[in-house]
Amino acid sequence: MDLVLEHAGRHFDLKSEEGRQEFDEYVNSLPTKEEQYEVNAMALAATDKLLRSLGFYCGLPLRELGEASQELYGYLVPRPFDTEPVAVVEEAKPRLINRWNFKNKQGERGTVSIYEGVDGKRFHRVAYRQLDWQFRFERTITSLLERDKSNPFQAELKAQEKLRTIISERQYACYIVSGAFVEYGKSGVAYLIRRGLPTIAFRFREKARADVLTVLCMKPMGGHRMSFAGVMVPTDEVITTVLLIKADEPELWKRANHLDIDDPISGL
Numbered sequence: 001m002d003l004v005l006e007h008a009g010r011h012f013d014l015k016s017e018e019g020r021q022e023f024d025e026y027v028n029s030l031p032t033k034e035e036q037y038e039v040n041a042m043a044l045a046a047t048d049k050l051l052r053s054l055g056f057y058c059g060l061p062l063r064e065l066g067e068a069s070q071e072l073y074g075y076l077v078p079r080p081f082d083t084e085p086v087a088v089v090e091e092a093k094p095r096l097i098n099r100w101n102f103k104n105k106q107g108e109r110g111t112v113s114i115y116e117g118v119d120g121k122r123f124h125r126v127a128y129r130q131l132d133w134q135f136r137f138e139r140t141i142t143s144l145l146e147r148d149k150s151n152p153f154q155a156e157l158k159a160q161e162k163l164r165t166i167i168s169e170r171q172y173a174c175y176i177v178s179g180a181f182v183e184y185g186k187s188g189v190a191y192l193i194r195r196g197l198p199t200i201a202f203r204f205r206e207k208a209r210a211d212v213l214t215v216l217c218m219k220p221m222g223g224h225r226m227s228f229a230g231v232m233v234p235t236d237e238v239i240t241t242v243l244l245i246k247a248d249e250p251e252l253w254k255r256a257n258h259l260d261i262d263d264p265i266s267g268l
Helices: 017-029 033-053 132-150 153-164 169-178 234-247 249-255
Strands: 004-007 010-013 095-103 109-116 122-128 180-184 190-194 199-206 209-217 257-259
Touching: 004 033, 010 017, 017 033, 153 169, 153 234, 169 180, 180 234, 190 234, 234 249
Parallel strands: none
Antiparallel strands: 004 010, 095 109, 109 122, 180 190, 190 199, 199 209, 209 257
């Protein structure tokens, strides 16, 4: 199947490395950002149509950098294009029963996983994580890379315009200046909603003092592995959180993952 894009009388074969390089050079030569966004959007639409016809759901992030043989504008591109999908019979594997994070007395963090083997017997595995600062640094850098690849700048600006219509001017000013603002739920719980990071739920105990209840992490359409970045631009995630707090606060608690405040996954 072909993946040829036509624009202004020029044709680009996006299935070939040379064609994609020629297309990128052409896009960069366009005089305005608006034209560049428009032509790139055409490439995305054409790629999306082709991949859907092959049974690939487009727009989801790769699990690891360099996992696929080719990558085009954040989309997973199957190779070769013209082969029919081959049915793969997977071997029987242990079934994951439960998994939780822990921190031991030495301050080391890790994950305990409980599995049920093919023979019906259960067993566990313990995996230790990196040091907290290493963990935070890797997630921060990976988030920058993933957002640069799959979170369009114009989409983020549009989301910020939308957010401004559903929160107060003071909240919006705080968001632009500090990247966060506080929203109160009907339950009396206060939520520190942060751009690109999990939401901190807390209660004011007395003046200038507060008790942290939990950290709520919710990616409405999925997130990138080993990062804070989601498939949606950061402010679209903020909008989703705000709307749930306003309309159905218990649903937010039901849908979100609950994290410990001292766990670096919380973004602190």
